[in-house]
Amino acid sequence: MTVQDYQNATPKEIRDAIAKGEITGHTSGMAKGYIQANVVILPEKYAYDFLKFCFKNPKTCPLLDVSEVGEKHFTKYGRESDITQDVSLYRVYRDGELVETPTDIGHVFTEDMVSFLIGCSFTFEHALLETGIPIRHIEEGHNVPMYITNIPAEPSGRFDGNITVSMRPMTMAEAIKATEITTHFKNVHGTPIHIGDPKAIGVTDLENPDFGEPVQFKPGEVPVFWGCGVTPQSVALDAKPELIITHAPGHMFITDVKDSELSD
Amino acid sequence: MTVQDYQNATPKEIRDAIAKGEITGHTSGMAKGYIQANVVILPEKYAYDFLKFCFKNPKTCPLLDVSEVGEKHFTKYGRESDITQDVSLYRVYRDGELVETPTDIGHVFTEDMVSFLIGCSFTFEHALLETGIPIRHIEEGHNVPMYITNIPAEPSGRFDGNITVSMRPMTMAEAIKATEITTHFKNVHGTPIHIGDPKAIGVTDLENPDFGEPVQFKPGEVPVFWGCGVTPQSVALDAKPELIITHAPGHMFITDVKDSELSD
Numbered sequence: 001m002t003v004q005d006y007q008n009a010t011p012k013e014i015r016d017a018i019a020k021g022e023i024t025g026h027t028s029g030m031a032k033g034y035i036q037a038n039v040v041i042l043p044e045k046y047a048y049d050f051l052k053f054c055f056k057n058p059k060t061c062p063l064l065d066v067s068e069v070g071e072k073h074f075t076k077y078g079r080e081s082d083i084t085q086d087v088s089l090y091r092v093y094r095d096g097e098l099v100e101t102p103t104d105i106g107h108v109f110t111e112d113m114v115s116f117l118i119g120c121s122f123t124f125e126h127a128l129l130e131t132g133i134p135i136r137h138i139e140e141g142h143n144v145p146m147y148i149t150n151i152p153a154e155p156s157g158r159f160d161g162n163i164t165v166s167m168r169p170m171t172m173a174e175a176i177k178a179t180e181i182t183t184h185f186k187n188v189h190g191t192p193i194h195i196g197d198p199k200a201i202g203v204t205d206l207e208n209p210d211f212g213e214p215v216q217f218k219p220g221e222v223p224v225f226w227g228c229g230v231t232p233q234s235v236a237l238d239a240k241p242e243l244i245i246t247h248a249p250g251h252m253f254i255t256d257v258k259d260s261e262l263s264d
Numbered sequence: 265m266t267v268q269d270y271q272n273a274t275p276k277e278i279r280d281a282i283a284k285g286e287i288t289g290h291t292s293g294m295a296k297g298y299i300q301a302n303v304v305i306l307p308e309k310y311a312y313d314f315l316k317f318c319f320k321n322p323k324t325c326p327l328l329d330v331s332e333v334g335e336k337h338f339t340k341y342g343r344e345s346d347i348t349q350d351v352s353l354y355r356v357y358r359d360g361e362l363v364e365t366p367t368d369i370g371h372v373f374t375e376d377m378v379s380f381l382i383g384c385s386f387t388f389e390h391a392l393l394e395t396g397i398p399i400r401h402i403e404e405g406h407n408v409p410m411y412i413t414n415i416p417a418e419p420s421g422r423f424d425g426n427i428t429v430s431m432r433p434m435t436m437a438e439a440i441k442a443t444e445i446t447t448h449f450k451n452v453h454g455t456p457i458h459i460g461d462p463k464a465i466g467v468t469d470l471e472n473p474d475f476g477e478p479v480q481f482k483p484g485e486v487p488v489f490w491g492c493g494v495t496p497q498s499v500a501l502d503a504k505p506e507l508i509i510t511h512a513p514g515h516m517f518i519t520d521v522k523d524s525e526l527s528d
Contacts, residue, residue, distance in 0.1 A: 075320075154339065156332075
């Protein structure tokens with residue numbers, strides 16, 4: 001398939017091509033119009049506290065779907081999926097340490113595991129672009145800059161830590177418009193966490209993000225910060241469960257649900 | 265305190281009066297402007313499946329808050345509450361059978377229990393009344409009529425069953441307006457499940473509700489059905505856990521959060 005083919009393919013076609021090893025890279029732009037999701041896979045004994053963490057932190061950890069224990073599919077977001085092979089690159093952590101980056105997790109997935117799909121900013125970025133709001137990191141062709149803040153997430157059991165935000169520069173007028181738009185995208189982070197002064201949320205150096213790459217500011221632009229899907233991963237890693245599996249950044253799970261279904 | 269005093273009291277004052285046995289009846293109209301919630305208390309081993317049930321069924325089971333295991337308070341909705349004595353009348357079920365209706369559950373509450381607060385239609389009814397939409401059961405001075413439908417809830421582990429709806433008669437123009445209003449109250453059932461034909465959702469006789477009391481229709485009115493907070497209780501009871509404690513109908517938990525904070 002060509003890039004053009006990937007854009008117009010169905011989620012199932014893309015997932016099958018990933019499972020067969022025909023697609024190995026980032027999923028940005030694939031199966032256009034369908035929601036792509038962050039993935040967190042944990043043993044059942046952590047599932048309750050993690051589900052509760054998602055419920056208590058909807059802006060950073062907007063839960064889209066959760067599998068039944070040991071199941072490889074999702075009843076709403078991927079009925080015919082196999083979470084052990086439908087992501088092109090995984091990260092496997094044991095006791096908080098990255099031990100493997102496989103393209104298939106059949107060898108580590110056990111019957112007691114639960115998979116979570118968490119909303120990603122790809123969805124609201126499309127909506128912002130359509131109204132003419134610039135997305136600088138897309139213009140510059142790299143990953144969004146992300147920063148660990150001094151704002152504590154609502155803890156849940158062993159899951160406890162500060163929230164991570166992504167940042168996009170825009171004018172204040174655009175920031176207000178972006179807030180208006182993203183209030184309708186509560187399942188993919190919703191409205192900004194902060195607009196304006198980075199220090200107010202404990203971010204000291206915009207040039208040196210904790211994850212991703214920095215972006216250029218144009219005159220009159222302010223930083224606009226949204227809750228980031230890295231939060232659940234980083235908080236889960238801090239909790240050091242004996243096993244946690246996530247997608248690799250940019251290698252998202254492509255769901256069967258359309259972007260438009262998330263707007264309310 | 266008089267009824268007038270109860271209306272203007274703070275949630276904490278009402279909860280304290282309930283704990284002391286000074287208030288024993290319904291809580292309708294008390295601590296005006298504050299959210300009142302349905303209560304479900306379960307042993308920890310059922311908590312994950314019940315939390316997941318709430319996540320999967322937001323229109324019938326809109327979760328407001330959940331306690332940590334063994335804790336008697338809620339971090340957001342009642343920081344200084346004691347769930348074992350702040351409800352004026354409880355129902356205690358063992359293996360799905362009602363065994364006791366105490367005014368305090370100190371003697372049955374154990375360290376492994378988790379308490380859930382679930383949104384209740386009191387909140388959106390205020391908003392409808394303010395725009396001039398009639399609420400017939402309030403006009404008639406009794407409980408809302410509720411019906412078990414043929415619509416299955418999304419199952420979660422052992423929690424499985426059909427959803428229950430509450431019904432309010434209004435004109436189609438009012439029904440459209442009510443839909444517009446309740447889209448902003450997603451945490452208290454949100455928009456209607458159905459408008460118009462009861463048979464379309466498996467309700468055969470409006471005169472004989474499964475819970476509550478029937479209401480009169482005026483010419484030109486249609487039945488408007490909303491997801492009902494009885495669903496989580498009835499589904500939980502069908503699951504026959506060895507122990508489940510709920511509030512008695514109308515004897516709600518009064519939270520520290522204002523109605524206005526639930527509108528989005």
